[in-house]
Amino acid sequence: MQVRVLFFGRVREIVGRSEDSIELAPGARVEDLFARCRELHPALGPYRASLVASRNQEFAPWTSMLAPGDEVAFLPPVSGG
Amino acid sequence: MQVRVLFFGRVREIVGRSEDSIELAPGARVEDLFARCRELHPALGPYRASLVASRNQEFAPWTSMLAPGDEVAFLPPVSGG
Amino acid sequence: MTSASNDEIVLTREPIDAAALAASVRAPEDGAVATFDGCVRNHSRGKTTLYLEYEAYEPMALAKMAEICAEMRSRFSIHRVAMAHRLGRLEIGETSVFVAVSAAHRAAALEACRFVIDTLKRTVPIWKKEFFADGAVWADGETPSIPAETPSRKAASD
C-alpha cells in the first residue's frame, strides 16, 4: 500500500523535501513508516526521540496501523506563538 | 482647627454636596469628623459600616489624628473597572 | 496625565483609544503585549442597562493607579504599562477601563495585566452608577483594606 508522508521544520531540511510517497507492506504501522524513512534518510535517526507522529492530521501513537492513502507526518517539537 | 471633607458617589448624593469645611477641636480624629458629619447629615448614619476613610489621599484608620488643613474623605465601596 | 517614564496612567472624560494605548507599550525588545478592555455591558442585575456614569476621587485615584504600577513592577518582569479609566457618562459598548502591559515573555505580561485590573477594582477610588429604565443604582463595590492603626504610607495601598 502507498502512504503520503510530510516533513516540516528541521525534519524537512534534513530530508531535503517537504513530502514523499512511500510503499509499505499491508499491516504496516507508523513506526514501520519511520523506519523506512530512516533507511532513505539516515540523518533522521538521532531525531526519533524528539518527534511525534500524526496520522490524517491527528496526533497518533507510533503503533497506529496505517491504511492505504494515509497522510502521515513526523513532527518536531512545536514552537508557534 | 479646620479640615476639608470630600464626598463621592452615594455619600455625595446623601449629603447633597461634594465637599465641606468642618471646624473641629484640636486632637480630633477621623471618627470625630465623621460624627460631626453625621450630626449635619443624619442619613449618613446607616452607611458608616460600609465606608472607609482617607486622609490626605491615603486610606486611613478611623482612629487617625487629624491636623489643620487635612483633606479627608469617607469613601463608599469602590466600583471602578 | 503621565507618571513614571514607562507607566502611562490616565483618567479621561474622552473615549479611550485602546488601539493607540496597546501600540504605545510595544517596543522591539518585547515579545508579548497583554491587554484588558472593560466595556459597558447592555445588561446588569437581570435588567437592560441604558448607560453608566463613573466618578473618581481623581488625585487619589491617580496615586493608587501609580502604586499598582509600582507593585506590579516589583512582582513581574514587565516593560511598559498603560492604564486608562474613563469618567463621566458612558454608552453601551464603550471602554470604561483599559490596561496594556508589555514584557519580554508572555507569562509576565498576562499575569501583570490581570494583577492590574484585579487590584484596580479593589483599591482605586472610582464609583459606577448604573442607569436602568426604572431608575439608577450605585454598583455594589469592594471595600478597600485599611492600613493598621499606625499606618505606614507604604502599606496603605493594600
Added chain:
Amino acid sequence: MTSASNDEIVLTREPIDAAALAASVRAPEDGAVATFDGCVRNHSRGKTTLYLEYEAYEPMALAKMAEICAEMRSRFSIHRVAMAHRLGRLEIGETSVFVAVSAAHRAAALEACRFVIDTLKRTVPIWKKEFFADGAVWADGETPSIPAETPSRKAASD
C-alpha cells in the same frame, strides 16, 4: 479562514491587524475583552535576532486551533474568540500570534485568553526558525502529548 460562527481562526502570510481582530470579538453583551499579542523580539539566546520564519502543517494547525476554541468554550463562559497566527518571514516588532476573547465578565476573558496561548504553544504544529548574524536555528519547542495506544479523536488534542 473562519470556522464556527463565533470563532475566527486564521493562518496568514500578511500582517495581522490586531486592532481589527480585537474589535471583531466585541458585542453589546460583553463586559470584557482580553487580548494577547505575541511579537518578534529583537533578541534571543543572548544574541541579536535579525528576523524569524514560521511554517505550519496548515490543515492540522487549523484543526488544532479549532479544538482549542472548543475546549476553551467547555471550560470558560466566553462569547467570541479570534486567534490568528502569521506564517513566512517576520521582521522585528511584527505580530506572530494574536488572540482576542470577549466575555460578560473579566475572569473568563482573561483566563480563556491565557488558556488559548498556552495551549497553542504546546499543541499546534507550527515551527519557528530564528535568524541571527551568525546563522539560523530552529527554536526549541514543546513536544505535544500523544494519545493513548487506542486513541479517541477527542483525546488527541491534549
